Amino acid sequence: MNNTILSITIALIFGIGTFLILRRDIIKIIIGLSLISHAVNMLIVSTGVFDGEKAPIITDGHHGSGSGIIFTDKLSEGILAPIVPSGVETPFVDPLVQALVLTAIVISLATTAFILILAYRIHEEYGTTDIRKLRRLRG
Amino acid sequence: MNIQEHLPILLVATPILMSALMIMLRSRPTFQKTLNIIVSASILLMSIILLLQVWNSGIQVYEVGEWGKYGIMLVADLLGSGMVVLSSGISLLALIYSLDYIEGKSLNTTYHSLFNLLVAGLNGTFLTGDIFNMFVFFEILLLSSCGLVVASENGGVTKISDKMEATFKYLILNIIGSMVMLIAIASLYATMGTLNMADLSVKIATLSDAGTMPWHIYFIALLFIIVFGNKAAIFPLHYWLPDVHPTAPSPISAMLSGVMIKVGAYGILRVYFLVFKDALFLLQPIIILLALITIAIGAIAAVGQKDVKRLLAYSSVSQIGYVFLGIGMGTAYALAASLVYLVNHAIAKSMLFLTSGGIIHHAGTRDMHQMGGMVKSAPLMSSMFLIGAMSIAGLPPLGGFIAKFVLFDAAMLGEYYLPVLIGFAFAVFTIFYMFRAWLLMFWGEARDSEKYGPYSSHGLSPMITVPIIILAAAVLILGVYSEPLIALSSEIANQLLDPQPYINAVLGGSVR
Numbered sequence: 001m002n003n004t005i006l007s008i009t010i011a012l013i014f015g016i017g018t019f020l021i022l023r024r025d026i027i028k029i030i031i032g033l034s035l036i037s038h039a040v041n042m043l044i045v046s047t048g049v050f051d052g053e054k055a056p057i058i059t060d061g062h063h064g065s066g067s068g069i070i071f072t073d074k075l076s077e078g079i080l081a082p083i084v085p086s087g088v089e090t091p092f093v094d095p096l097v098q099a100l101v102l103t104a105i106v107i108s109l110a111t112t113a114f115i116l117i118l119a120y121r122i123h124e125e126y127g128t129t130d131i132r133k134l135r136r137l138r139g
Numbered sequence: 140m141n142i143q144e145h146l147p148i149l150l151v152a153t154p155i156l157m158s159a160l161m162i163m164l165r166s167r168p169t170f171q172k173t174l175n176i177i178v179s180a181s182i183l184l185m186s187i188i189l190l191l192q193v194w195n196s197g198i199q200v201y202e203v204g205e206w207g208k209y210g211i212m213l214v215a216d217l218l219g220s221g222m223v224v225l226s227s228g229i230s231l232l233a234l235i236y237s238l239d240y241i242e243g244k245s246l247n248t249t250y251h252s253l254f255n256l257l258v259a260g261l262n263g264t265f266l267t268g269d270i271f272n273m274f275v276f277f278e279i280l281l282l283s284s285c286g287l288v289v290a291s292e293n294g295g296v297t298k299i300s301d302k303m304e305a306t307f308k309y310l311i312l313n314i315i316g317s318m319v320m321l322i323a324i325a326s327l328y329a330t331m332g333t334l335n336m337a338d339l340s341v342k343i344a345t346l347s348d349a350g351t352m353p354w355h356i357y358f359i360a361l362l363f364i365i366v367f368g369n370k371a372a373i374f375p376l377h378y379w380l381p382d383v384h385p386t387a388p389s390p391i392s393a394m395l396s397g398v399m400i401k402v403g404a405y406g407i408l409r410v411y412f413l414v415f416k417d418a419l420f421l422l423q424p425i426i427i428l429l430a431l432i433t434i435a436i437g438a439i440a441a442v443g444q445k446d447v448k449r450l451l452a453y454s455s456v457s458q459i460g461y462v463f464l465g466i467g468m469g470t471a472y473a474l475a476a477s478l479v480y481l482v483n484h485a486i487a488k489s490m491l492f493l494t495s496g497g498i499i500h501h502a503g504t505r506d507m508h509q510m511g512g513m514v515k516s517a518p519l520m521s522s523m524f525l526i527g528a529m530s531i532a533g534l535p536p537l538g539g540f541i542a543k544f545v546l547f548d549a550a551m552l553g554e555y556y557l558p559v560l561i562g563f564a565f566a567v568f569t570i571f572y573m574f575r576a577w578l579l580m581f582w583g584e585a586r587d588s589e590k591y592g593p594y595s596s597h598g599l600s601p602m603i604t605v606p607i608i609i610l611a612a613a614v615l616i617l618g619v620y621s622e623p624l625i626a627l628s629s630e631i632a633n634q635l636l637d638p639q640p641y642i643n644a645v646l647g648g649s650v651r
Contacts, residue, residue: 021315026307033314040321047329097328100271104321107278114282115310118303125300134304 006046013039026119026129030112037108041101048097146189147201147213147266150223153182154259161251168247172238175251179231182258186223193220198644200268208335208646214268216641217631218478222265222405225482226398229489230258232606233397236493237390239602240500245290253290256283257394264402268645270327270414271334273406274320277370280402281313284395292388294500305382312379316369323362326355337645339414340638347417360418363410364425371403373463374432377456381440384455385448385505389496392448396455397489401481404462408474412635419469426467431561433460438568442575446505447495450576451488454531457565458484464558465546473549474632479624480546483530483538483617490610491527494520497603498580501595507576512585516594521581523607528573530614533566538617545625 013035020032119129126134142149157178164171193199193215201213215223234254241250260280267273288309289302328334330353331342346352365376372380380400384392407426411419437457444450462484465477497520502510514521530539543566550559586594617624634640 021311029311033311036315036318040318040325043322044325044328047325096334097325100325100328103271103275107275107317110282111278111310111314114285115307115314118285118307118310122300122303122307125303134300 003046006042010039010042010046013042024131026122026131029131030115030119033115034108034112037104037112041104041108044097044101044104048095143188143192145201146185146192147199147215148203150182150185150189150262150266151213151259153178153185154255154262158252158255158259161255162249165247168243171247171251175234175255176231176238178255179227179234179258182262183224183227183231186220186227186262189215190217190220190224193217198641200644208333208338211272212268212335212645213266214337214641214645215266216644217627217634218405218408219265221627221631222401223262225401225485226261226265227258229397229485229610230254230261230394232609233390233393233489233493236393236496236603236606237388239600240292240390240496241388242291242293242295249286250290253283253286257287261398261402265405268336269334270336270339270410271324274317274324277320277402278317280399281310281317284391284399285310287391287394288383288387290388290391292496294503296499296503296505297386297388302386305379305386308379309383312369312376316366316376319362320366323359323366326359330356335645336409336413337638337642340416340642341646343414343417352417356415357418357421360411360415360422361425363406363415364422364429367403367406367410368429369403370406371400371459371463372433372456373403373459374429374436377433377436380456381449381452384452384492385446389448389492389499392452392495393489393492396452396492397485400455400459401462401485404459404466404477404481407463407466408635413638413641416638423467423469426463427555427558430460430463430467431558433457433463434562434565435460438565438572441572442568444572445508447498447507447576447580448492448505450507450572451491451495454569454572455484455488457569458488458531461543461546461562464562465549468550468553468555468558470549470553471629471632471636473546473553474635475625475628476542476545476549478628478631479621480542482624482628483542483614486610486613486617487527487530487537487539490607490614491524491531493603493607493610494523494527497599497607498524500597500599500603502580502586503592503595507579509591510580510586511583512581513594514581515585517581519599519604521577523611524577524581526611526614528577530618532570532573534570536615536618538614538621541618541621541625 017032017035017039020028020035023029023032122134123129128134157175161171161175164174189199194217199215203211203213237250238246256279260276260283263276264273264280267276285306288306289299291299324334327339331339333339333342343352343356369376384395387395411422415422434457437453437460441450441453441457444453462477462481465473465480498513498517499505501513501517501520504510526537530537533539533543547559547563550562
């Protein structure tokens, strides 16, 4: 049930973002872009949540029977997330997607900052933020 | 400590370190320039050593942090290190060129730093073995190139508002492309549980052999066409390129058209031939179709242009179509041919863009109808543009002829008769628009000096002419002595079609 609600939320945000990108105002386009990037970030996070809900901190007790192996990915036993303690029934969320989404958030912060400054300069230069009126590049 | 083991990470880390250092050195412009040239030259040297090392002793794998395939990996195979040599060679020459070409204020503050970030992004994209890192390096490339496009040049022929509008278009389209790439990566990770490309390849091959390939793998593969097609500007996604590449300063246009759009071709080669081998039967017709439309659209649009750099940009669109045609055919010979084409186009097109910078400097405008008779007042630029135009048009004895010959030969051997016919027809278009540009600019009568003002009598400095001459020499050498390049390309094509050594090199070392 939760997964369905999450999927619907992601789809809605993505749809609203797409709608905003197709508007004529530069600022609306930028808001649409950041909505889409949020939807994509939620998608990435949602791929890492299996059945587990604990934070992915592995203590000594979970290392399995003395083998010390942390990494198992045997394809014959089903596709596992890369970092799963051997002999443990994955009560953890996948830590890697959280690292990935952090990177993606930082990158989208940088691009949004850049594009907002660009929009400001375009407004200074052209005196408008309407896409239809900035058509100096032709041919 | 053996320095040669650490070459892959040095190629990425040195430019990033330097980009931070360059900002701090902005009060000492001369030192900054010298340092940046030394750094670029040493990156070129390192990349050549890396290529020789890969050629002699096989694929080099560098595990950052020694986490094996679960961490970040840099993998230097022949394709990656070859592309690094190409990009660092062109970037060294473009850097030397830009020292005199870019306006002093813009050069001292941010230019060097962003240029180094661009180099780091290129090297990282070519060397990474991890698909999420490829996304990160794409973003580095995107932001640094956006900053460079708005740098102002000495002549001041391009208005800043044009640059900003072009950058806005470029940025929006590429952010959407990056979002598509993230969606594809997230779906891939959710299915396969890994991001390492060699590991992905093994897992997808296992699933395919067992006949339990999830159906959405094919859709992920299709999403990657959007991502890399957007980077390479193939047909439905090409329309940002003719705005961005001409409005950038000439050395940056040379980098963008010479190397940046090849990143898309590299991505297709790497991701499809390594990860999605089993989906290739579905993708190849699509790539061939898009490539043919790209060739046609670029060539037709280039014929009517009056702006010299816009013509060259449309020509880039058309030429990248030929590279994708070779990739789409997918035999060993066709892949080698498309790599030969890629190298030749990279060198010839960056030389043409650098030359167009000299022409603009001389004429003070980008409009070809306002030029004319420049063969007398700018003989060097005229002969250099002629060499580049002949190479792009595919006339012997220059590099472009060999490239087109090998590509069409491969297509004939693979019995792709209709693509050959279309490609050949638009190769004739190429000859037409290239020589029309040359005639308009250099032949005929000198322009009306009352209406447009006289040509600049200011000569071009050696900083501007020497890189152009070096690249022209490279074009000539690739034309008359092309065996080493063809041998290297065939070897790369064999490696691409048989990724087992790559997989062994990446996964063999990781015992965890």
